[in-house]
Amino acid sequence: MAQENKQLKPNFGKGNNNKPGNKGPKISIYWIYALIGILLIGYSLFHKDIPNIARTSIQNFQENMLAPGDVEKISEISDKNVVQVYIKKDSLFKATYQKNFPGIKDNQGSPLFQFQVTDWPSFQQSMRDFYTANPTVAKATEVVDTDNPWYANPIVNIILPVLMFAAIWLLFMRKVGGGGAGGAGGGIFNIGKSKAQLFEKGTKVNITFKDVAGLDEAKVEVMEIVDFLKSPKKYTNLGGKIPKGALLVGPPGTGKTLLAKAMAGEAQVPFFSVSGSDFVEMFVGVGAGRVRDLFKQAREKAPCVIFIDEIDAIGRARGRNAMMSNDERENTLNQLLVEMDGFSGETGIIILAATNRPDVLDSALLRPGRFDRQISIDRPDIKGREDIFKVHLKPIKTSQTLDIFKLAEQTPGFAGADIANICNEAALIAARKGKDSVEMIDFQDAIDRVIGGLEKKNKIISPDEKKIIAYHEAGHAICGWFLEYAYPLLKVTIVPRGSAALGYAQYTPKEQYLYNTDQLMDQMCMTLGGRASEQIFFGKISTGASNDLQQVTKSAYSMITVYGMNPKIGNISYYDPQQDSSFTKPYSEETGKLIDEEVRNTIQKTYERTLELLTEHKEDVEKLAQALLKNEVLFKSDVETLIGKRPFEENKASEIDLVDNESHENQNGTVSEGVPPFDPGLNPLPATEA
Ligand SMILES: Nc1ncnc2c1ncn2[C@@H]1O[C@H](COP(=O)(O)OP(=O)(O)OP(=O)(O)O)[C@@H](O)[C@H]1O
Numbered sequence: 001m002a003q004e005n006k007q008l009k010p011n012f013g014k015g016n017n018n019k020p021g022n023k024g025p026k027i028s029i030y031w032i033y034a035l036i037g038i039l040l041i042g043y044s045l046f047h048k049d050i051p052n053i054a055r056t057s058i059q060n061f062q063e064n065m066l067a068p069g070d071v072e073k074i075s076e077i078s079d080k081n082v083v084q085v086y087i088k089k090d091s092l093f094k095a096t097y098q099k100n101f102p103g104i105k106d107n108q109g110s111p112l113f114q115f116q117v118t119d120w121p122s123f124q125q126s127m128r129d130f131y132t133a134n135p136t137v138a139k140a141t142e143v144v145d146t147d148n149p150w151y152a153n154p155i156v157n158i159i160l161p162v163l164m165f166a167a168i169w170l171l172f173m174r175k176v177g178g179g180g181a182g183g184a185g186g187g188i189f190n191i192g193k194s195k196a197q198l199f200e201k202g203t204k205v206n207i208t209f210k211d212v213a214g215l216d217e218a219k220v221e222v223m224e225i226v227d228f229l230k231s232p233k234k235y236t237n238l239g240g241k242i243p244k245g246a247l248l249v250g251p252p253g254t255g256k257t258l259l260a261k262a263m264a265g266e267a268q269v270p271f272f273s274v275s276g277s278d279f280v281e282m283f284v285g286v287g288a289g290r291v292r293d294l295f296k297q298a299r300e301k302a303p304c305v306i307f308i309d310e311i312d313a314i315g316r317a318r319g320r321n322a323m324m325s326n327d328e329r330e331n332t333l334n335q336l337l338v339e340m341d342g343f344s345g346e347t348g349i350i351i352l353a354a355t356n357r358p359d360v361l362d363s364a365l366l367r368p369g370r371f372d373r374q375i376s377i378d379r380p381d382i383k384g385r386e387d388i389f390k391v392h393l394k395p396i397k398t399s400q401t402l403d404i405f406k407l408a409e410q411t412p413g414f415a416g417a418d419i420a421n422i423c424n425e426a427a428l429i430a431a432r433k434g435k436d437s438v439e440m441i442d443f444q445d446a447i448d449r450v451i452g453g454l455e456k457k458n459k460i461i462s463p464d465e466k467k468i469i470a471y472h473e474a475g476h477a478i479c480g481w482f483l484e485y486a487y488p489l490l491k492v493t494i495v496p497r498g499s500a501a502l503g504y505a506q507y508t509p510k511e512q513y514l515y516n517t518d519q520l521m522d523q524m525c526m527t528l529g530g531r532a533s534e535q536i537f538f539g540k541i542s543t544g545a546s547n548d549l550q551q552v553t554k555s556a557y558s559m560i561t562v563y564g565m566n567p568k569i570g571n572i573s574y575y576d577p578q579q580d581s582s583f584t585k586p587y588s589e590e591t592g593k594l595i596d597e598e599v600r601n602t603i604q605k606t607y608e609r610t611l612e613l614l615t616e617h618k619e620d621v622e623k624l625a626q627a628l629l630k631n632e633v634l635f636k637s638d639v640e641t642l643i644g645k646r647p648f649e650e651n652k653a654s655e656i657d658l659v660d661n662e663s664h665e666n667q668n669g670t671v672s673e674g675v676p677p678f679d680p681g682l683n684p685l686p687a688t689e690a
């Protein structure tokens with residue numbers, strides 16, 4: 001499906017150059033450490049401390065060491081006016097020495113005595129005098145400045161390894177702490193600190209509501225939240241309570257993060273932005289600590305908004321079976337619940353969170369008093385897509401003739417992120433071709449590429465295979481054409497793309513929230529059209545239908561076990577989004593057997609129906625397949641000229657995609673009950689058919 005495409009996800013908050021908050025504490029602790037290190041090294045380099053060895057005087061030295069011939073050598077530490085004396089090993093045992101210096105023993109090659117001199121010339125003079133007075137005394141070897149080199153200094157010796165160890169440790173903790181890219185994060189000292197990025201009042205953010213196309217209702221809701229903060233009296237005067245939180249709910253890539261980012265720019269209140277995964281850490285208790293810290297900071301800045309992106313990372317329902325439970329995440333969630341209870345509406349903190357899986361969230365989060373409001377953000381309709389195209393085409397040099405509305409028409413079911421992706425791809429494709437503006441054809445290529453992957457020009461497909469693919473796709477297309485509830489065809493192609501899709505048919509999905517059995521059955525029929533066509537025209541089936549079969553199987557299972565649409569199973573739904581484990585089935589073995597049987601029955605019956613339909617319209621399939629072999633791509637208009645207008649078009653035309661503003665009534669409502677929202681695995685209706 002097209003929706004699972006790469007998104008140009010803005011790295012909200014992180015890597016932002018104008019980081020307003022949290023400048024101070026992060027740096028200072030490291031500076032202090034570095035300073036201490038430098039001081040210590042400097043001290044030991046310049047203050048060459050004299051080791052603690054016995055002090056003596058020059059007379060004592062000359063009379064009791066030099067005169068008896070016990071001195072091995074002397075070393076002169078010139079910058080300190082100190083002379084150190086080394087005694088011969090043998091002399092240590094002489095009676096005279098033992099008598100004069102009781103208790104002073106061998107020092108393992110180090111000097112045993114030292115004495116201070118007033119200055120070097122007078123010391124040297126005194127030595128010369130002594131030698132002339134005692135001509136028999138052997139002159140002592142003099143070594144100048146053999147004081148300990150700086151690295152042998154015990155202080156450096158101990159401090160350096162400690163410092164190095166500390167540095168490595170800090171580096172390691174920094175890594176663990178998440179790099180500290182945003183806000184006050186990172187580092188062992190900040191590990192319990194929230195990583196939220198603060199956008200202060202008046203910060204220039206380069207994203208405004210103008211950059212968010214469509215989503216008008218959501219914008220209003222979001223601005224109302226800011227209004228709550230700015231003039232709470234207006235609301236509380238009538239006895240109302242100000243909500244504590246709102247949840248932005250919608251499929252991936254529909255602009256939830258973008259909207260929040262724009263809100264930060266427009267709100268003019270302090271705005272903390274953090275991602276759910278920022279709370280998650282390998283150490284127990286860190287997540288809870290970060291939540292606590294976040295709220296502490298928020299209370300200081302109140303009135304303010306806290307935005308938690310991808311809240312499902314911490315908000316998942318707390319496990320019910322002990323085996324699968326995740327203590328750390330639960331602690332974090334509990335702390336969040338506690339904090340949300342801990343302030344009242346008057347505190348002036350409102351929490352905004354975004355998720356695309358509201359169904360997996362812990363129900364405690366959703367109950368009134370916490371995230372009381374849900375703001376749903378849907379995939380854009382045709383008007384919305386046109387607007388989003390306009391936003392993303394702004395920086396792109398397009399040709400004068402580009403029809404933006406056509407682009408919107410050709411991208412049903414695409415989210416904002418997909419559209420951003422298409423615009424970018426189109427520009428790249430045009431650039432590769434050396435054009436000086438981006439044309440419609442480049443956009444078409446980009447759309448194909450986003451749906452089906454890269455075009456494989458040199459993928460060698462034998463003529464036989466190509467024929468099978470053409471009839472397969474024609475089968476899909478004809479089924480869709482003659483089934484009342486199937487989506488109208490948009491285009492069908494047999495240009496091979498990506499690794500899997502050898503061709504595909506693209507439809508215009510209707511924006512609808514409820515499906516009845518007939519509609520689901522027609523969709524399944526259409527999905528099976530490829531295989532049925534192969535069966536009819538070649539008498540044998542191929543592996544080309546595996547995607548279709550997966551899709552059909554999924555739909556059939558959902559119909560029976562989720563939507564309670566099978567009379568034998570009854571009005572029962574076994575759907576439980578919060579069931580972590582697929583090991584335990586919520587039904588008995590017998591029911592399991594029955595479900596399998598019914599799934600098989602349903603698919604078999606649908607397949608028979610498809611065969612019937614295609615046999616009836618065999619000639620049309622033939623025509624379409626031949627045209628596909630010739631042209632490779634057919635648009636809806638081409639099909640119309642080949643086989644005539646679609647029989648159900650007249651009464652349905654107005655419904656498709658173009659005019660559906662009424663169906664947006666529940667845009668702001670809560671998610672309708674009974675239909676599990678936004679689970680791609682449960683969505684039975686694909687917009688393309690491989
Ligand atoms: N309504 C929109 N107007 C303009 N651009 C949009 C819109 N919706 C999405 N986009 C584009 O798609 C990108 C991704 O959107 P965003 O990250 O906000 O989606 P999301 O809903 O937060 O997705 P997810 O749930 O995966 O986090 C945006 O950076 C923007 O370029």
Ligand SMILES: [Zn+2]
Nearest residue numbers: 530548689690
């Ligand atoms: Zn198919």
